[in-house]
Amino acid sequence: MLRMNPVILEEVMPKPIPEAPGALPLIGHALPLARRRTQFLASLAELGGIVRINMVGMPAYVLTDPDLVWRVLVSEGRNYHRGRMFDKMTEVLGNGLATISGKAHHETRRILQPTFHHQKVASYASIMTGVADAVSSAWRAGQVIEVDQAMNDLTARVVNGILFASEMGARAADAIQLRLPEVMKGMLTRTLIPGAWQKLPLPANIRYDRANQEMHAAIDEAIAAYRAEGKDHSDMLSTLLALRDDDGNPMTDQWIHDQVITVAVGGIETTSAALAWCLHQIGVHPEMEQRLHAELDEVLGGRPPEFADLPRLVYTGRIVLEVLRMHAVAVYMRRTLDLTQLGEFELPAKAEIIISPYALHRNPRYFPDPDVFDPDRWASEATKKLPKGAYIPFSAGGSKCIADNFAILEITMALAVICSRWRLRGVPGKQVKEITTGATRPDRLPMIVAARTPAMAV
Ligand code: HEM
Numbered sequence: 001m002l003r004m005n006p007v008i009l010e011e012v013m014p015k016p017i018p019e020a021p022g023a024l025p026l027i028g029h030a031l032p033l034a035r036r037r038t039q040f041l042a043s044l045a046e047l048g049g050i051v052r053i054n055m056v057g058m059p060a061y062v063l064t065d066p067d068l069v070w071r072v073l074v075s076e077g078r079n080y081h082r083g084r085m086f087d088k089m090t091e092v093l094g095n096g097l098a099t100i101s102g103k104a105h106h107e108t109r110r111i112l113q114p115t116f117h118h119q120k121v122a123s124y125a126s127i128m129t130g131v132a133d134a135v136s137s138a139w140r141a142g143q144v145i146e147v148d149q150a151m152n153d154l155t156a157r158v159v160n161g162i163l164f165a166s167e168m169g170a171r172a173a174d175a176i177q178l179r180l181p182e183v184m185k186g187m188l189t190r191t192l193i194p195g196a197w198q199k200l201p202l203p204a205n206i207r208y209d210r211a212n213q214e215m216h217a218a219i220d221e222a223i224a225a226y227r228a229e230g231k232d233h234s235d236m237l238s239t240l241l242a243l244r245d246d247d248g249n250p251m252t253d254q255w256i257h258d259q260v261i262t263v264a265v266g267g268i269e270t271t272s273a274a275l276a277w278c279l280h281q282i283g284v285h286p287e288m289e290q291r292l293h294a295e296l297d298e299v300l301g302g303r304p305p306e307f308a309d310l311p312r313l314v315y316t317g318r319i320v321l322e323v324l325r326m327h328a329v330a331v332y333m334r335r336t337l338d339l340t341q342l343g344e345f346e347l348p349a350k351a352e353i354i355i356s357p358y359a360l361h362r363n364p365r366y367f368p369d370p371d372v373f374d375p376d377r378w379a380s381e382a383t384k385k386l387p388k389g390a391y392i393p394f395s396a397g398g399s400k401c402i403a404d405n406f407a408i409l410e411i412t413m414a415l416a417v418i419c420s421r422w423r424l425r426g427v428p429g430k431q432v433k434e435i436t437t438g439a440t441r442p443d444r445l446p447m448i449v450a451a452r453t454p455a456m457a458v
Helices: 006-012 030-035 037-046 066-075 084-093 102-116 118-123 125-137 147-163 167-192 203-229 236-242 253-267 269-284 286-300 307-312 314-326 375-379 404-421
Strands: 050-055 058-063 080-082 144-146 332-336 340-342 345-347 352-355 422-426 434-436 440-442 446-451
Touching: 030 037, 030 050, 037 434, 058 066, 066 340, 066 352, 080 084, 084 167, 084 253, 084 332, 102 118, 102 236, 118 125, 118 404, 125 147, 125 404, 144 147, 147 167, 147 236, 147 253, 147 269, 147 404, 147 440, 167 203, 167 253, 167 269, 203 236, 203 253, 236 253, 253 269, 269 286, 269 314, 269 404, 269 422, 269 440, 269 446, 286 307, 286 314, 286 404, 307 314, 307 404, 314 375, 314 404, 404 422
Parallel strands: 058 352
Antiparallel strands: 050 058, 080 332, 144 446, 332 352, 340 345, 422 446, 434 440
8 A cells, every 4th residue: 555654745735724613504704704804804813824714605715824915915916816805896996907807907007007106196295285284274173073074075085186187077076075985885795795685675775876876977977078178187087088008099988987986996985094093093192192293393393294294204104004004904805716826725716815904914923912003113123024914004916006105195194284283082982983894994983173283374
């Protein structure tokens, strides 16, 4: 009888993938995924570097080891396409940059990249500070502000300001601002529930369909009006209309539509959630607020912030990094194309893979006391030596957020404007609840406005 040396056997046999406990018949892990998604995903690191879960009858593989994450996103990224979550997003985003894979993605990314080039992003700083000033100068001392909504308003106005400089885009801008939150809510639910439920005439489905249709119709209208007029408004829509493919042909209206909606979906809720968390954390940590104020006073001396101030706003930057660690995007997904070797494991063809920046960022092995908000951890040697894949708020590899610099600039400029003028404190007795839609955001964040002196003039 042929006997295999156990050492050789260990080398050739893929390691078994542990399964998360608690799956129920038929619905698998749907309950923890729906009710406490982020905590559930964060708890899986104890079970192994990759853990199988059951998403309503469909297995999915959650990566908790940064090395495996890096392989899937970057070094072996060609073995994977986007996963189920992105299929669902296609309903809203069409073939926008964020939903397509492979060659089509590569091409689209190359065409769009100049729109998010460093210099282009720098030129958006004045729009960002202008909007932050307009939003926050309307506040009054003693007033209670719904900060989650105010930040959504702020980031929607920034994205809309960059997309549409002309009045012809006003209806599209309004529709994006007012209807997108409903669409985002519906989009995540649709990733988790079976397709047949989406067709039922439930109030949530009706609201979602109506909001979606209204937003898409208004964007089409803006594209048609811009195209008919043929003028360059020095905004992103004009830039998209002026783009040409490799054969010199203009991009189709549908292509432009899909990129516009992708920028709106990618850019509004993510950034507003991060900004709201920044203000919450500053509000509950007065000692951090003092250091922030000292830095703003020293660097800005009462004037509005500019792009060139970014490198000197060191402490502000650490607050932003720490918020993007603690309140990161809950999940995004990939899918194997074929039977795939991943490190010591083997994944079947078409296996759905879940990557959770939120869970990775809460791993105590890489971030001691992960539930403690500590901007100074970003000044430590340990954080500088983090393994690749341990801190990925913007993902990594070929599909990394195209607007990471844009987002950091926007959050920093807005914080600098708001915190130069106001101090915000939580409403006594109000517990802040974390929820996940596209981003991980505070459910409701009412805060009380108090004046700072000296006030800044923008
Ligand atoms: C704090 C703010 C933000 C966070 C945390 C964030 C996070 C992410 C993540 C994690 C991905 C990649 C998902 C994957 O690998 O599949 C992504 C992609 C993307 N993001 Fe962001 N994002 C932010 C802000 C923005 C902004 C402001 C915009 C636009 C103005 C934007 C536009 C996009 C687009 C277009 C993609 C698709 C990139 C591609 O597939 O090539 N994001 N973002």
